[in-house]
Amino acid sequence: MSAIEFDNVGRLFERDGRSFPALDGVDLTVADKEFVALVGPSGCGKTTCLRMAAGFEAPSSGRVLVGGAPVPGPGPDRAVVFQQFALFPWKTVADNVAFGLRNKGMAAPERRDRIAAIIKLMGLDGYETAFPHQLSGGMQQRVAIARAYVLDPQVLLMDEPFGALDAQTRVVMQEELVRIARINPRTVLFITHAVEEAVYLADRVAVMTQRPGRIKEVLDVRAIRAAENWDRHARVEDVMDLESFVHLRTHIWRSLREEKVGGER
Amino acid sequence: MQTSRDWIGTATVASLLALWAVLTMVTGTIDTLRFPSPVQFWQSLKQIATTGYADGTLLSHSLHSLKLVIMGFTVAAAVGIPLGLLMGWSRRAEALINPVFLLVRPIPPLAWIPLAILWLGLGDAAKIMVIFFAAFVPSVINTFTGVRGIEPNVIEAARMLGTGRWRLAREVLVPAAAPMIFTGLRLSLQASWTTLVAAELVGALAGLGRVLNVAQQDIYPAMVMVGMAAVGAWGWATTRVLAVVEARAMPWLAVRA
Structure with a gap:
């Protein structure tokens, strides 16, 4: 059974009394513990896909299933990491991370252990009592990822989580996410418009068309990553220099460029 | 600097x-018959502080006024903040309450004074009612605006984390709207003092407004100024107390610098 399933999903938007399609027949499955990146031209509806999996929006046609069941609404089994972090500025780092666990009614001692472990994993030690605005953007996003990871969710939904970060921080966070994903694999749907990020992080990359968005093609990165042994390189730039990486990246770029031209008529 | x-x-x-x-x-x-000298001001201050004026000392008049302001302001905040939260959160509640609000809001609070006196007489109850009407409006409007202004992502994050309704209100909506809520409270407090003095000027048995009123009838400008200074001082002091409460209530803003 797949962890996330988009089954012929369409989505209409209303504007000025007229409805126009944002998504048209999206078919995509994410297997258990699989990391799938969704790339596409801006406005193609990739964020809408994620928001439907999260339960913030409902499909106009077709079905969005998580764990085999239709998504009922937002909930802690489908944790979201937002581009703009969306932390609670009035809560400390530890309280931000604890909030979801308190909602679950977890007892304080167990909660403390879980929080301590995730804070260590995310490299947030020493910042437990800081407020979000005292941290850099990269550190704030670590808190947001910790807040999602600590719930031990069925799926993790990441909506351009590194889009608001500067280039250097972004690279560090990509390496961190790979490190954490190896220690603690999760089912991840990852939205990005950065092709290299998608290829570096994902097991599979799904490319979307211009609006109304559909899945244009899905590339299996996992086989190439294993065959070329990308993981022997600790640094993003070393992986990105490999011929197999460049080849994949260029292929996806070309695929997206076709869409851009098509959309500009 | x-x-x-x-x-x-x-x-x-x-x-x-x-x-x-x-x-x-x-x-x-x-002309010191129109505008008192500093010495006359000081003598009047001494007079009302020790022997008293208009059936009370400065302290008793002040405490009487302060008590009414605190009562009216507290009731207004206690009703206004929850109502603003409800209207901000629920479109249905807003649709229900807003028309009444729009109807009542253009009436200046001071215009309620005659009705308050007719209903409740010259005693404390009428003053509290008028203060309530004046202080209630800024509390509601600013709380409402504060809730409406909350970043949608933050509310979505709370829903995604499985937050129950009561905890959402207490730990997300209230703190997120807190800066606006306190802006409302500051305006409410100001309005409380303004309307109290006006109401006491129209008719009161004690209070700083009564001091002003009696001093005017006695053609005693130095005592009028003492009354004005006292109202100003109490207004300033209560605003300071509110500022301290505000800083304590929002520690996450204190470390921003």
């Missing part, structure tokens, strides 16, 4: 006081 600003402020006030003393007592440019 701060100290040089303080110096300029102190110097300005000192100059004005000196000018006041010179114009009234040395050159006689200002």
Whole structure:
């Protein structure tokens, strides 16, 4: 059974009394513990896909299933990491991370252990009592990822989580996410418009068309990553220099460029 | 920087006081029958503080006014903040309440005074009612605006984390709207003092407004000024207390600097 399933999903938007399609027949499955990146031209509806999996929006046609069941609404089994972090500025780092666990009614001692472990994993030690605005953007996003990871969710939904970060921080966070994903694999749907990020992080990359968005093609990165042994390189730039990486990246770029031209008529 | 600003402020006030003393007592440019000298002001202050004026001392009048302001303000905040939260959160509640609000809001709070006196007489209840009407509006409107202004992502994050309704209100909506709620409370407090003095001027048995009223009838400008200064001082003091509460209530803003 797949962890996330988009089954012929369409989505209409209303504007000025007229409805126009944002998504048209999206078919995509994410297997258990699989990391799938969704790339596409801006406005193609990739964020809408994620928001439907999260339960913030409902499909106009077709079905969005998580764990085999239709998504009922937002909930802690489908944790979201937002581009703009969306932390609670009035809560400390530890309280931000604890909030979801308190909602679950977890007892304080167990909660403390879980929080301590995730804070260590995310490299947030020493910042437990800081407020979000005292941290850099990269550190704030670590808190947001910790807040999602600590719930031990069925799926993790990441909506351009590194889009608001500067280039250097972004690279560090990509390496961190790979490190954490190896220690603690999760089912991840990852939205990005950065092709290299998608290829570096994902097991599979799904490319979307211009609006109304559909899945244009899905590339299996996992086989190439294993065959070329990308993981022997600790640094993003070393992986990105490999011929197999460049080849994949260029292929996806070309695929997206076709869409851009098509959309500009 | 701060100290040089303080110096300029102190110097300005000192100059004005000196000018006041010179114009009234040395050159006689200002007629002291219309505008009292600093010495007359001081004597009137001593009189009301010790022997009393208008059936009470400065302290008893002040405490009476302060009590009414605190009561009216507290009731207004206790009703206004929850109502603003409800209207901000629920479109249905807003649709229900807003028309009534729009109907009542254009009526200046002071216009309620005659009705309040007819209904409740010259006692405390009428004053509290008028203060309530004045202080209620800014509390509701600013709380409402504060809730409406919350970043949608933050509310989505709370829903994604499985937050129950009560905890959402207490731990997300209230703190997120807190800066606006306190803006509302500051305006409410100001409105409370304004309307209290107005209501006491129209008719009261005790209070700082009554001091002003009696002093006016006695043609006693020095005592009028003492009354004005007392209202100003209490307004300032209560605003300071609210500022301390505000800083304590929002520790995450204190470390921003």
